[in-house]
Amino acid sequence: MDRRRFLRNLLSGATIAALGPALLHGADAFAGDPAEFAAGLREHPYLAGWRQVSAEAFGPTTVQIEGRLPADFAGTLYRNGPAWFERDGFRYEHWFDGDGMVHGWRFGNGTVTHRGRMVQTPKFKRERSAGRFNTLAAGTTVADPVALRNNDDASTANTSVVVIGGRLFALSEAGSAFELDPDALDTIGPRTWRPDLQALPFSAHPLQDRDGSWWNFGALSMLGGAGLLVWHIGRDGQLIDAQVHDMGAPGYLHAFVQTDRYLVFLLTPFDYTPAGSFFESLTFAPQRASTVLVVDKTAPDRVARRFEVEFTMAYHFGDAFERDGEITVRTMRLADVARARSPHREAMFGHHGPAAPAELVELRLDMRTGRGRWETTGLGGMEFPMFDARTPSNRGARLYTPTNAGDATAPYFNAVQMIDPVAGRRELHRYGRDILAEEHVFIPRPGSTRPDDGWLVGTLLDPTRDRSGIAVLDAQHIGDGPIATAWLPYAFPLGFHGHFAQAAA
Numbered sequence: 001m002d003r004r005r006f007l008r009n010l011l012s013g014a015t016i017a018a019l020g021p022a023l024l025h026g027a028d029a030f031a032g033d034p035a036e037f038a039a040g041l042r043e044h045p046y047l048a049g050w051r052q053v054s055a056e057a058f059g060p061t062t063v064q065i066e067g068r069l070p071a072d073f074a075g076t077l078y079r080n081g082p083a084w085f086e087r088d089g090f091r092y093e094h095w096f097d098g099d100g101m102v103h104g105w106r107f108g109n110g111t112v113t114h115r116g117r118m119v120q121t122p123k124f125k126r127e128r129s130a131g132r133f134n135t136l137a138a139g140t141t142v143a144d145p146v147a148l149r150n151n152d153d154a155s156t157a158n159t160s161v162v163v164i165g166g167r168l169f170a171l172s173e174a175g176s177a178f179e180l181d182p183d184a185l186d187t188i189g190p191r192t193w194r195p196d197l198q199a200l201p202f203s204a205h206p207l208q209d210r211d212g213s214w215w216n217f218g219a220l221s222m223l224g225g226a227g228l229l230v231w232h233i234g235r236d237g238q239l240i241d242a243q244v245h246d247m248g249a250p251g252y253l254h255a256f257v258q259t260d261r262y263l264v265f266l267l268t269p270f271d272y273t274p275a276g277s278f279f280e281s282l283t284f285a286p287q288r289a290s291t292v293l294v295v296d297k298t299a300p301d302r303v304a305r306r307f308e309v310e311f312t313m314a315y316h317f318g319d320a321f322e323r324d325g326e327i328t329v330r331t332m333r334l335a336d337v338a339r340a341r342s343p344h345r346e347a348m349f350g351h352h353g354p355a356a357p358a359e360l361v362e363l364r365l366d367m368r369t370g371r372g373r374w375e376t377t378g379l380g381g382m383e384f385p386m387f388d389a390r391t392p393s394n395r396g397a398r399l400y401t402p403t404n405a406g407d408a409t410a411p412y413f414n415a416v417q418m419i420d421p422v423a424g425r426r427e428l429h430r431y432g433r434d435i436l437a438e439e440h441v442f443i444p445r446p447g448s449t450r451p452d453d454g455w456l457v458g459t460l461l462d463p464t465r466d467r468s469g470i471a472v473l474d475a476q477h478i479g480d481g482p483i484a485t486a487w488l489p490y491a492f493p494l495g496f497h498g499h500f501a502q503a504a505a
């Protein structure tokens with residue numbers, strides 16, 4: 001059997017195995033109640049972060065920038081996040097279930113122009129016609145789900161965005177990238193990189209290599225298998241390579257890291273008892289070790305090293321670097337493993353819940369001995385780490401993350417920080433008690449090669465004035481606060497991840 005056919009058979013088998021039991025399961029739906037959420041929102045305005053959008057489209061809306069942007073700052077911040085949570089009196093109970101809305105914030109001439117569009121996935125269109133949710137969801141049991149042909153039939157396309165080869169894609173965990181028009185944000189459709197790889201997972205955290213090409217993975221453990229698909233896409237947007245590795249046992253992963261030479265995958269062990277949706281069926285297994293797979297970029301068809309390390313659950317990673325045969329991986333460990341299964345679950349129900357930010361930990365992998373160990377940093381209260389990819393590959397990068405500082409009305413972030421592991425320095429800007437601060441993307445200054453010379457751009461939610469906004473900070477002077485801020489005349493729910501596409505010079 002040729003390799004491509006083998007790959008196709010392996011993958012389609014894994015897909016069917018996964019969707020079958022879930023579809024056969026006829027459990028009653030148990031979910032949130034829109035009226036209960038609305039009551040909670042009146043008491044806690046910050047719950048606007050988890051409120052359903054009021055329309056399928058926002059804008060284009062052009063607003064003035066307060067402050068001043070440098071002339072060489074130009075481009076569009078694209079962002080994605082779950083935005084459609086309710087239909088027919090039924091509210092999803094898991095934040096990850098909401099259908100994705102992609103936003104574009106285009107900067108130019110002292111203004112910013114915002115657009116938001118629901119991604120028109122097969123799921124979204126089918127459910128709009130049906131007037132109810134009728135599709136298997138990641139974290140909520142949905143009654144009487146329709147039969148699905150493949151993963152893309154269930155995709156919410158709600159997690160992130162990326163521009164590859166000038167084309168814009170909405171990304172999520174379990175299916176294809178969905179291509180969108182980069183200006184109007186209209187949905188073009190799922191991207192098939194090669195015919196035998198149709199509808200396979202193309203995850204939400206691709207990494208760009210120094211040569212401009214992109215690495216990504218697809219986790220077949222979400223589909224009932226224990227395979228890890230590794231994608232390599234050229235800077236021109238054409239597939240270079242796709243390989244499948246055996247995880248050994250099902251392991252959960254949401255993102256990964258790279259050094260100049262290696263890709264590193266941290267697999268979190270879990271037990272799976274079919275009981276409705278994927279996250280309802282899953283229990284992370286802290287009594288077992290986590291597995292780390294290291295793949296050499298020059299030989300992506302095999303695993304170079306496999307490590308067993310102390311259990312850790314993390315959705316997101318910072319940077320990784322290699323020195324003297326040791327790889328250091330920096331990640332956001334979630335201490336409350338049970339809660340990690342459904343972040344901000346209380347908010348989805350309209351209840352006030354605790355904050356559950358992650359702590360920064362470092363994984364040291366000795367490539368000569370095959371031993372791995374964790375080290376703590378003592379730094380907590382953060383998530384969504386970003387860094388400057390121009391940082392030299394033999395040392396830790398500065399990390400930029402939303403964080404908590406001082407009083408906060410919401411169990412969410414209200415500040416942004418820079419952590420410099422080399423200098424042992426931290427710098428912070430606090431937006432205020434009532435402001436919710438999201439991921440801040442690092443943008444390199446055009447023409448500069450100096451690491452960390454650039455800006456941060458991050459989105460904000462101001463529930464007291466029911467408006468969403470955006471801020472730009474000089475990455476070298478975060479403590480000075482934003483150099484530019486813009487607020488829209490409307491609000492939409494919190495999102496997950498963004499990508500900044502710089503305008504051509």
Ligand SMILES: [Fe+2]
Pocket residue numbers: 159204205254255315316496497
């Ligand atoms: Fe993520």
